Amino acid sequence: MNLYEKIKADLQRGRFPAGQALKQAEVAEHYEVSRIPVRDALQRLKNEGWLAPHGKRGVAVPQFDPLEVEDLYLMRMRLEPLLQSLAQKKLTSETIGRARDILDSMEGNPSLSAEQIGSLNWQFHACIYLAAERPTLFATVEQLHRQCERYIGYQSRRLHYQSTSQKEHYRILEALQQKREKEAAALLARHIETAGKKLVAFLRTAQGGH
Amino acid sequence: MNLYEKIKADLQRGRFPAGQALKQAEVAEHYEVSRIPVRDALQRLKNEGWLAPHGKRGVAVPQFDPLEVEDLYLMRMRLEPLLQSLAQKKLTSETIGRARDILDSMEGNPSLSAEQIGSLNWQFHACIYLAAERPTLFATVEQLHRQCERYIGYQSRRLHYQSTSQKEHYRILEALQQKREKEAAALLARHIETAGKKLVAFLRTAQGGH
DNA sequence: TAAAGTAAAAATGTATACAAAATTGTAAAG
DNA sequence: CTTTACAATTTTGTATACATTTTTACTTTA
Numbered sequence: 096m097n098l099y100e101k102i103k104a105d106l107q108r109g110r111f112p113a114g115q116a117l118k119q120a121e122v123a124e125h126y127e128v129s130r131i132p133v134r135d136a137l138q139r140l141k142n143e144g145w146l147a148p149h150g151k152r153g154v155a156v157p158q159f160d161p162l163e164v165e166d167l168y169l170m171r172m173r174l175e176p177l178l179q180s181l182a183q184k185k186l187t188s189e190t191i192g193r194a195r196d197i198l199d200s201m202e203g204n205p206s207l208s209a210e211q212i213g214s215l216n217w218q219f220h221a222c223i224y225l226a227a228e229r230p231t232l233f234a235t236v237e238q239l240h241r242q243c244e245r246y247i248g249y250q251s252r253r254l255h256y257q258s259t260s261q262k263e264h265y266r267i268l269e270a271l272q273q274k275r276e277k278e279a280a281a282l283l284a285r286h287i288e289t290a291g292k293k294l295v296a297f298l299r300t301a302q303g304g305h
Numbered sequence: 306m307n308l309y310e311k312i313k314a315d316l317q318r319g320r321f322p323a324g325q326a327l328k329q330a331e332v333a334e335h336y337e338v339s340r341i342p343v344r345d346a347l348q349r350l351k352n353e354g355w356l357a358p359h360g361k362r363g364v365a366v367p368q369f370d371p372l373e374v375e376d377l378y379l380m381r382m383r384l385e386p387l388l389q390s391l392a393q394k395k396l397t398s399e400t401i402g403r404a405r406d407i408l409d410s411m412e413g414n415p416s417l418s419a420e421q422i423g424s425l426n427w428q429f430h431a432c433i434y435l436a437a438e439r440p441t442l443f444a445t446v447e448q449l450h451r452q453c454e455r456y457i458g459y460q461s462r463r464l465h466y467q468s469t470s471q472k473e474h475y476r477i478l479e480a481l482q483q484k485r486e487k488e489a490a491a492l493l494a495r496h497i498e499t500a501g502k503k504l505v506a507f508l509r510t511a512q513g514g515h
Numbered sequence: 516t517a518a519a520g521t522a523a524a525a526a527t528g529t530a531t532a533c534a535a536a537a538t539t540g541t542a543a544a545g
Numbered sequence: 546c547t548t549t550a551c552a553a554t555t556t557t558g559t560a561t562a563c564a565t566t567t568t569t570a571c572t573t574t575a
Binding site: 328330344362363 | 555556557558
Binding site for chain 1: 341344345348349352370372373376377379380383384387439440441442445449452
């Protein structure tokens with residue numbers, strides 16, 4: 096586990112209070128490395144939305160921002176159904192099988208951690224998206240998903256939204272398998288919309304979430 | 306002009322041959338700095354699509370890839386009309402005036418360089434998009450535009466696609482001003498689609514463009 | 516008292532030197 | 546002749562030391 100992953104994990108678990116400015120020297124001391132690798136990690140984390148620019152220099156732990164979530168899910172609603180449609184034409188039964196395995200493995204284990212659920216969730220969609228063989232489009236979708244992770248990780252420790260989401264997954268998979276292209280896209284769009292609205296509502300009721 | 310900008314400018318002008326691997330030491334020597342700032346710059350350029358990962362380590366100058374362009378423009382077609390629609394509700398006459406000024410300044414000067422035209426082009430759209438006050442959505446759109454820049458910069462040295470594009474700009478601006486929301490979005494979508502198709506066609510006829 | 520300028524402190528940016536990792540080339544074995 | 550293992554070289558990663566920039570705090574002045 097490299098420095099980037101360590102810091103990201105700690106951010107995901109809310110180890111650093113929102114709004115706090117992260118100084119290179121502090122972070123370096125905390126993780127017992129020099130400032131050079133810290134610089135690299137912070138730059139990358141900033142680009143991926145895990146950290147926010149802080150004034151003219153430095154970075155800070157971003158606040159939870161419902162408007163950001165709204166934007167992220169709006170974009171995902173536009174891009175992911177597109178990518179899924181492009182994938183559908185190239186879907187093999189083997190890919191569908193792997194996707195189903197992922198869903199089944201979630202269904203079976205009721206004792207999965209929030210992180211593990213989130214990871215499997217993405218693996219399911221990514222497995223389908225990758226079949227499209229559109230690396231650029233995939234990369235942007237993946238990046239949007241990464242930005243959402245911060246909020247999902249925060250929410251999923253308190254909220255359980257798994258069961259309905261799972262049913263939607265199975266319905267999407269079936270529509271894909273039966274080549275009902277438009278339905279699959281529409282289901283996915285609703286799937287994302289629902290998740291986004293739940294998340295925004297949760298953040299707003301929680302007064303910004305901190 | 307910092308190192309990041311210098312390297313980017315040289316990439317934009319095709320100073321480094323496509324496919325070439327860039328080694329930190331070489332780049333550092335070429336620009337007469339140490340490897341530390343080179344590392345920072347290369348990482349950022351890689352994240353923005355100006356450089357591609359090269360095996361397990363290092364970066365390389367990416368090839369021109371028509372499929373990448375197709376993806377970029379597909380995404381822009383989905384996201385930019387959305388952002389423009391969100392902006393429309395908040396458009397002031399002052400913003401519209403500034404947008405018109407940008408278009409007029411392009412119209413007047415027939416002796417603008419390719420880079421200048423590209424810059425003004427983006428300034429026009431960005432001026433409208435910013436009115437939406439949706440920083441997250443704007444950031445992604447801006448990033449997509451940055452990735453397109455590499456191709457536009459390459460093309461615009463050979464192709465002149467200005468005049469038709471300019472007419473489309475004026476039509477979009479008028480639709481926005483007259484609150485014809487759907488028309489403005491549709492015009493923008495077509496505007497992007499047209500530009501994308503031209504660019505892809507150009508790259509394909511030019512055998513990948515190198 | 517408020518404002519502005521300046522000096523001190525703190526934080527980031529960069530160079531040099533060293534450590535770790537990956538690649539390449541070579542030799543030995545199948 | 547191909548393949549595998551190992552050593553040499555190359556390349557990237559990191560620590561320490563120094564330079565530059567930004568911020569902070571204090572002093573001076575209106």
